[in-house]
Amino acid sequence: MDGRESYEFTWVGKREAIAEAGRPTTKTLRPDLDESVDFENSENVFITGDNLEVLKILQESYLGKIDMIYIDPPYNTGKDFVYSDKFQKTDEELKEDMELLDEEGRQVVGLTKNEKTSARYHSDWLNMMYPRIRLARNLLKDSGVIFISIDDNEQANLKTICDEVFGEENNVGNIAWRRFNSQANVGIFSTVKDTILIYSKNYNSLNFGRIPLTDTAKKEYQYKDEKGKYARRPCIDSVRGRYSYKVQLENGNVLTENWMISEDEFRKLDSEGLIHWPQNGGNPMRKIYLSDSIRKGQISSDFWGSEFGNNKNATEEIKKLFNGQRVFDFPKPTKLLGNLISLGSPESGMILDFFGGSATTADAVMQLNAEDGGNRKFILCTLDEEVADKSAAKEAGYETIDQISRERIRRAAAKIQEEHPELIGKQDFGFKAYKLDSSNFKDVSARPDQFxxxxxxxxxxxxxxxxxxxxxxxxxxxxxxxxxxxxxxxxxxxxxxxxxxxxxxxxxxxxxxxxxxxxxxxxxxxxxxxxxxxxxxxxxxxxxxxxxxxxxxxxxxxxxxx
Incomplete structure (x- = not known):
């Protein structure tokens, strides 16, 4: 084996991060009736607490039951706070960092700033993400899919660990989403996009849904016959065409080469009225009807522009819900999440977001159900991280992020019910709230001589x-x-x-x-x-x-x- 080289992706702490994913938790979830909405009847779930422990707790109850996961984790820009899991630090580092120890000498799991100047800048972020990705995969159905928003700081590293956890063959694609319409004059390139990585549990079992046709796509359907509006698609291509047969045009010209479909298929489509013959004698083209495209949905590109929402839209949504106050920074727009959910979840699917943040996922689920009559359910998890001093959230009376998240769901639900009073009593607008806590049972493993x-x-x-x-x-x-x-x-x-x-x-x-x-x-x-x-x-x-x-x-x- 000496002298042989192999491809390997590793970092400081990876072995312990793998071990942590398999390490059992001693925590549990306690119901919070005061923070819940319609606790007795709702099937939606909201959990406050460290998502690593929560994912471990959910393993038994939700193993292979989740249709879709969406997460928007910290991007590791050098200004972000990341989860400071106990296994990320050596014993010596723990001794030097006593402010993060509790009275029993254990590290407090919470948030810590991950500076770019740190020697373990990338490693700490990867150690935070790796066990969560592994545990998340377990929860997906065989037909399930995960969407992860990320920027260029860790996009390459995140894709590599997803390739390792899910398998490269299960990479469905990577969407480039334009989060800003304007371009800032910063650096050589103005960074206006996020990447959304998409991985399936099992690509062969993947059952993608549909997304609504955009207004831009609808403009392509400019022709009309007795069946309705249609767009044209070429039957001949000098590069991709591989069939040869004769077709005579109305002007007498004969086409013989570079057909993209076989002669039998062409004749069949023509007999069914699905071939467009240009009046000027141009090349025949296939008809694609608008009604069919709306029913099937269309994903025309891996670049998603402003028609899928942007950061400005998302900020305005938050401000409208909270009476003009910007209580959360950098939320995602519901239009983006709505399209991802349409794509990745059936109408009765279960959607998990364990970096719940501003609760856009829950809002989008409720909006989508109101639009198409679906019965999707959500499970959200977020930390009770304190809001910044002198922030709009603090001035509005909110102390922690999870308070904002739950209030966002309540207000979004009220808005939908106001706009669609016919849905009251027919759609689930509530949620069961839980908080991560220590076990309800005492440690009774002490020896007789210890009492x-x-x-x-x-x-x-x-x-x-x-x-x-x-x-x-x-x-x-x-x-x-x-x-x-x-x-x-x-x-x-x-x-x-x-x-x-x-x-x-x-x-x-x-x-x-x-x-x-x-x-x-x-x-x-x-x-x-x-x-x-x-x-x-x-x-x-x-x-x-x-x-x-x-x-x-x-x-x-x-x-x-x-």
Missing amino acids: IQGELFDSVSNIKEGRTGLDLLFQVMLTWGMELSLAIDLDKVTGAEVYDVDQGSLMACFEDEISEEVIRHIAQAQPLRAVFRDSSFANSADKINVSEIFKKLSPHTKVKVV
């Missing part, structure tokens, strides 16, 4: 103080791989709260004391799963009694005590 007399009573319950039955329910649901959007009914049985998830997929009761009547009520409903709190039972005999009741009334129910 002291004063802590013995505390160890009776393994549930942390302040955690509710709903908190426990969702942690159990995630552990069992159940989706966060499932409907939950709450019933009172002899004063005890009994949760019913998805009409019998899971039933649970977490009261301090549970009567036999409650247990029999749950068993008689014959749910697929039943969960109880360990400290609800005084002794082992009570637990055995639960087991016996279910064996008699619902032997197929999986019973768990937590």
